[in-house]
């Protein structure tokens with residue numbers, strides 16, 4: 174199974190914020206530049222993560238982004254599910270719909286495989302993703318605004 178680029182860059186933002194101590198905030202620009210992602214793409218992902226309650230924004234001169242406590246404890250499978258939405262691993266419907274779309278055993282099997290994929294990520298939290306060796310690399314990408 175392949176994740177969308179959108180999901181991957183949202184996860185990069187989450188990991189980048191997960192190594193911050195909660196007092197230090199980062200801007201969207203800093204996250205985008207540090208994680209090698211176009212700023213406009215990162216803006217959309219950050220807005221989605223805020224909507225999911227994973228990230229919060231503090232306004233003002235020294236404002237910026239941080240993970241919420243709930244976001245830090247979120248299961249990676251749950252987060253990936255939310256970011257990917259209802260997308261299936263194959264395109265059965267749409268303009269050139271497959272004639273089997275309503276009664277396909279393969280489609281059913283692929284849905285089960287997709288669920289198993291997400292479930293395999295459920296034992297990991299966001300915090301788990303930034304243990305060594307990932308965390309030190311993220312910290313070396315640069316500090317908070319100031």
Ligand code: SF4
Nearest residue numbers: 265271273274277280
């Ligand atoms: S064969 Fe089944 S899984 Fe493949 S496109 Fe058709 S409905 Fe979907």
